[in-house]
Amino acid sequence: MFDDFYSRHYPLSSIGKENQLKLKYRTVLVAGMGGLGTVSSQLLNSLGIGKIKIIDFDVIEQSNLPRQTLYTVDDIGKAKVEQAKIQLSKRNPFTKVEDVMTRIDAINVTNLITGVDLIIDGLDKFTTRRILFRAARSLKIPYIFAGAIAETGNVMSFNHDDEYPCLECIIGDTTDDESQSCEIRGVNPVILHLTAGIQVNEAMKILLDKKPDLLGKMQLIDVTELDFDLINIAKKDNCALCSIEKDNLEKGTVGDTTKGEREIGKHGKSLITSLCGRDTYIFDPKWDINWNFTEITDSISKQWNVKSTGRDYITFNIRTTSISLVNTGIATIRSAGKIKNAINVMNELFDYIKK
Numbered sequence: 054m055f056d057d058f059y060s061r062h063y064p065l066s067s068i069g070k071e072n073q074l075k076l077k078y079r080t081v082l083v084a085g086m087g088g089l090g091t092v093s094s095q096l097l098n099s100l101g102i103g104k105i106k107i108i109d110f111d112v113i114e115q116s117n118l119p120r121q122t123l124y125t126v127d128d129i130g131k132a133k134v135e136q137a138k139i140q141l142s143k144r145n146p147f148t149k150v151e152d153v154m155t156r157i158d159a160i161n162v163t164n165l166i167t168g169v170d171l172i173i174d175g176l177d178k179f180t181t182r183r184i185l186f187r188a189a190r191s192l193k194i195p196y197i198f199a200g201a202i203a204e205t206g207n208v209m210s211f212n213h214d215d216e217y218p219c220l221e222c223i224i225g226d227t228t229d230d231e232s233q234s235c236e237i238r239g240v241n242p243v244i245l246h247l248t249a250g251i252q253v254n255e256a257m258k259i260l261l262d263k264k265p266d267l268l269g270k271m272q273l274i275d276v277t278e279l280d281f282d283l284i285n286i287a288k289k290d291n292c293a294l295c296s297i298e299k300d301n302l303e304k305g306t307v308g309d310t311t312k313g314e315r316e317i318g319k320h321g322k323s324l325i326t327s328l329c330g331r332d333t334y335i336f337d338p339k340w341d342i343n344w345n346f347t348e349i350t351d352s353i354s355k356q357w358n359v360k361s362t363g364r365d366y367i368t369f370n371i372r373t374t375s376i377s378l379v380n381t382g383i384a385t386i387r388s389a390g391k392i393k394n395a396i397n398v399m400n401e402l403f404d405y406i407k408k
């Protein structure tokens with residue numbers, strides 16, 4: 054049945070039989086299930102991605118229906134992710150859809166993206182994009198940006214290689230300007246399909262280990278006079294993200310994101326990212342994490358106050374700090390104050406785990 058289902062993909066040089074099987078083992082996160090996310094998730098679903106994780110906190114409104122083609126009149130008032138999951142599942146029995154109804158923030162972002170192979174940006178806020186992109190960069194998860202408003206759209210791919218610009222080289226510290234929202238400027242459904250289509254084409258290439266076309270380049274699309282422009286984007290000299298990833302973590306806990314490696318006691322080195330102005334650090338240990346995560350969570354719950362647990366994570370307190378540890382060993386430490394304290398807490402945790 055699988056072969057039958059995908060029989061029209063097998064003759065394609067862009068997919069083919071072998072790659073169709075590869076896609077079955079890929080997980081893609083679609084952040085935002087509005088105008089772009091509804092289109093990109095349908096394409097990913099059609100292409101046979103093994104698992105699609107969809108995230109949105111919104112409910113369906115009447116004004117969404119002309120462009121958000123997964124939803125119907127009967128769905129008004131219901132959660133976007135729930136209805137999207139129902140529709141997507143009806144269209145492809147071979148793709149698993151996980152729906153998460155939440156707003157992406159600096160606290161939940163690491164848990165949300167851990168384990169996915171690629172992130173599709175279907176967001177409409179720069180503030181959320183910045184949080185998602187920074188987390189994706191610290192975990193080295195490829196990220197495909199797309200934006201669309203009125204009759205124009207743009208798409209760009211990021212694999213986090215140093216030679217290419219990062220998202221913040223382009224958006225800088227742009228804030229969300231209400232006069233540029235789709236409520237005010239409108240959005241043509243056609244531009245959403247073109248933009249999301251190009252975005253998913255890029256995603257496919259990355260998922261199949263091919264080089265995407267939009268690294269360091271932005272595809273601009275304008276349907277008023279049908280224009281496709283490809284522009285080169287250079288790295289920004291003093292980009293707040295990629296040009297200060299040099300290693301100046303000590304500089305502070307407020308205002309800037311920095312990144313570098315530190316020794317964690319006798320355990321080894323860990324990459325540490327400090328998140329913008331939030332007194333939050335993400336630790337990505339470089340030593341071998343070889344553990345039974347269920348045993349680890351059991352043991353942690355005997356020692357510290359546990360706030361919540363899931364199959365792949367545990368959130369608990371060590372004194373005044375809050376820690377979310379995921380099964381890959383990546384830990385997000387909040388309310389730790391200075392970097393030194395965060396490192397001490399991380400060391401204490403791994404000393405305990407090793408015992």
Ligand SMILES: [Zn+2]
Binds near residue numbers: 219288292
């Ligand atoms: Zn940059």
